[in-house]
Amino acid sequence: MVEFTKLQKYSTKEFELIKITDDVREIVANSKIKNGLVFVILSHTTAGIMINESLPCLERDIEDTLEDLIPLHKDYAHSHFLPSYGAIGGNAPGHLKSMLVGNHCVVPIVDGKMVMGMAQDIYFAEFDGVQLRTIYVEIIGE
Amino acid sequence: MVIDVHVHPAFYGPICDDKNRLLKRKQVMGYDLMSPFPLELVEKQMAFANIDKLVLLPEDTETIDGEIVISNEEIKKLIDLDSQRFIGFASVDPNKKDAAAILQYALKDLNLKGLALYPSKQHVYPNDPALFPLYEICLEHNVPVTFDAGLSWQPNTLLKYAHPYLFEEVAVRYPQLRMNISHFGFPWIVETAAIILKHPNVYADTAGVYMDCPEQFFSDIFQKMMGSLWIEHNIADKILFGSNNPRFRPARIKRGLESLPLSKITMDKLLGGNAANFLGLEG
Structure with a gap:
């Protein structure tokens, strides 16, 4: 059996880590599938989905490290007019941070509940805000 | 107060219900892979960028494109939804025989606060006497005119109609x-x-980036193509912050402007003080 749900989230800053563990947990709780896997998949290319520990110090380290690796200001080739959009590509750092973080995570479901380590949380990671983002939650199992 | 004087609300949700109309709008305005979004996102983006007001520009090129892609009525609808954040301009295709009547209606009955003209798209010279009645109506209502000038990213636009010198005759006549x-x-x-330096009634906005990123582009045009002190010492009162959204996010254009080595007094003028004068919000 497969169940598919869409989540929508607003970001309010250019870089923002938004915990969505409870959103996913609620979808799993309401699912008919009791044993299987839940996939959390982002439908964008300048943001990410990741699992990490929810501590303010770590969130700061994640932001600072990504910023060090991929600075806001650099001579990015993407910064030119894109006829396919009718706009200048102004979000190269978002694309590159997304590449590092990835666009999905997978969590097992046992007896109707997500099985996660005690330090784990699911984050939607915005690298190109402020935007309205769509996240797919697909549950596969029985 | 921070005012973005140049926003095309092509994808504002409340005016995007008709899919065929939206497709036509995208084709005419040269937006391809963009999608509608709710006004709630506009509010959040303004809050993030610390922008207080947006000037929303319609676009009437009906005699050329067969349809008004953003109408005065649609701008009025958006203003009615959020009159605190939005200031609405009118647009009229000067090639229409009833252009003056349309403008009168938009300013008097729809209570719009300015006129947006697109000479390169409408294929008219701004100093064509046929347009003079439109300028006189704007004077009658004490509202300003924004001319789409220079290079337009929209298809079927010609630079020959949009050289800055073409606007000087209008500035002198009115x-x-x-x-x-x-x-x-x-x-x-x-x-x-040169034009904004000489003529007290003429301003220029910063809407858009044509190459590179906003920080690089504004540094090149305002610090290298122009003398590095031209803004600070000469035309600080004549430049308006404009983003050309949706091609560019207002937050990024604003950040590019704020990276220029200008005094706070001058930056405050660029970001909103000059716009208040241009729009007639003060006095």
């Missing part, structure tokens, strides 16, 4: 008419600087 040469007349940056 010295009380407040005018905005948008896009800073790119690529004619120095020519635009």
Whole structure:
């Protein structure tokens, strides 16, 4: 059996880590599938989905490290007019941070509940805000 | 107060219900892979960028494109939904025989606060006498005119209609008419600087980036193509913050402007003080 749900989230800053563990947990709780896997998949290319520990110090380290690796200001080739959009590509750092973080995570479901380590949380990671983002939650199992 | 004087609300949700109309709008305005979004997102983006007001520009090129892609009525609808954040301009295709009547209706009955003209798209010279009645109506209502000037990213646009010098004759003929040469007349940056330096009634906005990122582009045009002190010492009162959204996010254009080595007094003028004068919000 497969169940598919869409989540929508607003970001309010250019870089923002938004915990969505409870959103996913609620979808799993309401699912008919009791044993299987839940996939959390982002439908964008300048943001990410990741699992990490929810501590303010770590969130700061994640932001600072990504910023060090991929600075806001650099001579990015993407910064030119894109006829396919009718706009200048102004979000190269978002694309590159997304590449590092990835666009999905997978969590097992046992007896109707997500099985996660005690330090784990699911984050939607915005690298190109402020935007309205769509996240797919697909549950596969029985 | 921070005011973005150059926003095309092509994808604002409340005016995007008709899919065929939206497709036509995208084709005419040269937006491809963009999608509608709710006004709630506009609020959040303004809050993030610390922008207080947006000037929303309609676009009437009906005699050329067969349809008004953003109508005055649609702008009025958006203003009614959020009159605190939005200031609405009117647009009229000067090639229409009833252009003056349409403008009168938009300013008097719809209570719109300015006129947006697109000479390169409408294939008219701004100094064509046929347009003079429109300018006189703007004077009658004490509202300004924003001219789409210089290079337009929209298809079927011709630079020959949009050189900054073409606006000088209008500025001289109507010295009380407040005018905005948008896009800073790119690529004619120095020519635009000359016009706004000379004529008290003429402003120029910063709407858009034509190459590179906002920080690089504004450094190049305002610090290298122009003398590094031209803004600070000469035309600080004549430049308006404009983003050309949706092509560019207002937050990024604003951040590019704020990276220029200007005094706070001058930056405050660029970000909103000059716009208040241009729009007639003060006095």
